[in-house]
Amino acid sequence: MADSPECVVAVDLGGTLTKIGYVGEDGTATAVRRLDTYRAGGADGLADWLGDRIAEAAAAAPGPCHGFGIAVPGIIDAASGTVRAAPNVGWTEMPIRDRLHDRTGLSGAVGHDVRAGGLAEGRLGCPDAQNVFFLPIGTGIAAAMIVDGRLLEAGGYAGEIGHTRVRAAGETPCACGQIGCLETVASAAGVARGYAAARGVEAGSNLDARAVAEAARAGDPDALAAFAVATDALTESLLLSTTLLGSEVIIIGGGLSGAADLFLPEVERRIAATATFQRVPEFRLATLGADAGLIGAGLLGWAELRGVDHD
Amino acid sequence: MADSPECVVAVDLGGTLTKIGYVGEDGTATAVRRLDTYRAGGADGLADWLGDRIAEAAAAAPGPCHGFGIAVPGIIDAASGTVRAAPNVGWTEMPIRDRLHDRTGLSGAVGHDVRAGGLAEGRLGCPDAQNVFFLPIGTGIAAAMIVDGRLLEAGGYAGEIGHTRVRAAGETPCACGQIGCLETVASAAGVARGYAAARGVEAGSNLDARAVAEAARAGDPDALAAFAVATDALTESLLLSTTLLGSEVIIIGGGLSGAADLFLPEVERRIAATATFQRVPEFRLATLGADAGLIGAGLLGWAELRGVDHD
Structure with missing residues (x-):
């Protein structure tokens, strides 16, 4: 890694635990932390909490931070950045990509947790x-x-x-x-x-x-x-x-x-x-174990920022 | 249609009958003809014959002709423009896209006949x-x-x-x-x-x-x-x-x-x-009947020329 590695903020959102860290363009994950998912504020409270965690992480990034990528369990419309239904985290028809952009000023992507994990396993493993x-x-x-x-x-x-x-x-x-x-x-x-x-x-x-x-x-x-x-x-x-x-x-x-x-x-x-x-x-x-979803979320963020289709 | 419609030469290659015509960017097929597939010259003879038919058609096009698209029954690697195996027409590991380019000076695409037909039915039907x-x-x-x-x-x-x-x-x-x-x-x-x-x-x-x-x-x-x-x-x-x-x-x-x-x-x-x-x-x-493969071949040609993924 360079001294000032470029990164996106990557989040693997869960109903109970949320992982957040930095992911480089090559899929390297660093500074991964686990947080208790904030559930006291309902659907909107969770969206705002997530935006604040992303903004904090971006501000504290060890190098240039280009945006975010998040993985969510549920029915996700990646193209529009909308969570259609995610009962585990309490979201329905949540336009989370735009919400996070409004809250943080950053661009990014939202994906399904399993698909994000598969993307990471595929890209890094083969x-x-x-x-x-x-x-x-x-x-x-x-x-x-x-x-x-x-x-x-x-x-x-x-x-x-x-x-x-x-x-x-x-x-x-x-x-x-x-x-x-x-x-x-x-x-x-x-x-x-x-x-x-x-x-x-x-x-x-x-x-x-x-x-x-x-x-x-x-x-x-x-x-x-x-x-x-x-x-x-x-x-x-x-x-x-x-x-x-x-x-x-x-x-x-x-x-x-x-x-x-x-x-x-x-x-x-x-x-x-x-x-x-x-x-x-x-x-x-x-081979990536429990970090696959977070790494995949980061790769989705990078792909969105480069304007390509997960390549 | 305009007086001088832009087109590609589209071909639906079969073991016995071959269809050739012009396809506009909107999927409109015109001047579709049926030819007996040339089989006397073996694999190379068929490739050359096909190139000559495409060149003739391009020269006779009613408007600007931008390239070609062909549909072939068999195992087709569309990305490399290679027919891996097409027993019905006698080709094995035939780099037909490059062969046709060398023979005609035109660029284009090769696709699988069923997939080309599906592309046409999907694009035009829904x-x-x-x-x-x-x-x-x-x-x-x-x-x-x-x-x-x-x-x-x-x-x-x-x-x-x-x-x-x-x-x-x-x-x-x-x-x-x-x-x-x-x-x-x-x-x-x-x-x-x-x-x-x-x-x-x-x-x-x-x-x-x-x-x-x-x-x-x-x-x-x-x-x-x-x-x-x-x-x-x-x-x-x-x-x-x-x-x-x-x-x-x-x-x-x-x-x-x-x-x-x-x-x-x-x-x-x-x-x-x-x-x-x-x-x-x-x-x-x-809804397209027997012309679906030919129209799809044309759409593949247009997509290749625009450098996009069949969109």
């Missing part, structure tokens, strides 16, 4: 690939899709692969109201639920998937069965997505990537064995 | 929609996908939805080497095969799907059953694609669109009834 499918597997599953070097947005609707139907999920009801969705059996929560159902106990949160993984590695047949169902489901979904999108690289992230040894080699083997004319993707694990 | 899924259903099925206003290419691999697995196809083997592919039951050939199998007779070509449609309209239960399977398969695939790509409009084209009355209202009803948080797409029938 900069030469133009077609990257990023699948973070956590409590739920949503994809970030880079095609022809560009992150797909579709007005905020792109990438909801967790809510596509797979054979392995049978008729399992999903919280979204549909049945047989991928995430009912292949998310961290889904694996934990599958194991709990086989054991006749109550399913819990993300933490349980780690316990199921440990049990599977110890040879517990119920745990192995839960991962076998997830393997079937992920194979079906990822073969389908790559047939449609011609992915060169598939990056697996999120909490369940810590248990990738229990499903990924088999998913990879089966996709290579089943594909005929399709491009066979290379599989990788995400 | 110019305000940024997210359009074009599904021509003929002997086979492949999609052209416009997301965020851009046609997805993925190095020529994008859109092979006909070779994604659907429940309704069961274990039916597909010519591609996989099983249960959408096009085994939902293409015109697939509908004809399903009907023939129920009747215990030999299946035929595209023409048969028309006969099956007539039988279905007359109440033939085997014909109705073949369309019911196609309806199931198309509902599953299009719900999935729209969940992944956030399509605003789905355009159905190809030979089987002539029998849309037998499946499309039901597909549309079921997708609207099943979708929960997804954007519910509007369904339309293709």
Whole structure:
């Protein structure tokens, strides 16, 4: 890094915790801090609080600060800089990019947290690939899709692969109201639920998937069965997505990537064995961890400032 | 049209018939002619023949001619202007854009015939929609996908939805080497095969799907059953694609669109009834008919000349 590195202020906004830091044009994140998200002032209070944190950070930047980039969980219309709906942070139809500009005088971009993370994983993890499918597997599953070097947005609707139907999920009801969705059996929560159902106990949160993984590695047949169902489901979904999108690289992230040894080699083997004319993707694990969303937010900010499409 | 309309020379190259004409920046096609594709000279002979036809047409253009656009069936890398593999016309790793430039002195673009057709249907049929899924259903099925206003290419691999697995196809083997592919039951050939199998007779070509449609309209239960399977398969695939790509409009084209009355209202009803948080797409029938590929080729040419991404 130069003595006075150029940067944007990057924010990964969460319902409880918010991360803020500086991101260089090369994706280097520095001075990342965690703040308790301000929730006492409602939707407008949070927008103003966020603007003030960005202005403070810009004023304290170690070098020239060119703007901001923020990542938000919800339905985001990146083109207009509007958060359509983000129940976790309490925003509906919030024109946050313009609000932040008015409050800080800075220009910037707003993006979806998962898509921002996928952009960062793709750009930094495989900069030469133009077609990257990023699948973070956590409590739920949503994809970030880079095609022809560009992150797909579709007005905020792109990438909801967790809510596509797979054979392995049978008729399992999903919280979204549909049945047989991928995430009912292949998310961290889904694996934990599958194991709990086989054991006749109550399913819990993300933490349980780690316990199921440990049990599977110890040879517990119920745990192995839960991962076998997830393997079937992920194979079906990822073969389908790559047939449609011609992915060169598939990056697996999120909490369940810590248990990738229990499903990924088999998913990879089966996709290579089943594909005929399709491009066979290379599989990788995400490398940026919890900072992916913040780094991606910064890259979105840089792209906006350069007037290009996330390139 | 002005007295001296500006144009590009547009070509829809086929293994047997080739269409050539002029396309204006607004997508208006004029002076479209059909030629027998020159096959006596092998791969290079066809490239030279095509260049000569483009040069002739450019010289005879009724107004300023700015370049060319060609649509080719096969695996096309639009970014490099290379036809990777086009068995119907006998080209492998053919850098046709540069070859045509060398032969004619003109600049231009090369694209995939189905994607070019989808671009034309989307641009002219629903110019305000940024997210359009074009599904021509003929002997086979492949999609052209416009997301965020851009046609997805993925190095020529994008859109092979006909070779994604659907429940309704069961274990039916597909010519591609996989099983249960959408096009085994939902293409015109697939509908004809399903009907023939129920009747215990030999299946035929595209023409048969028309006969099956007539039988279905007359109440033939085997014909109705073949369309019911196609309806199931198309509902599953299009719900999935729209969940992944956030399509605003789905355009159905190809030979089987002539029998849309037998499946499309039901597909549309079921997708609207099943979708929960997804954007519910509007369904339309293709309007450009057999000229879609040629018009799309022209639009690709114009986009290349303007240096933009098919906008």
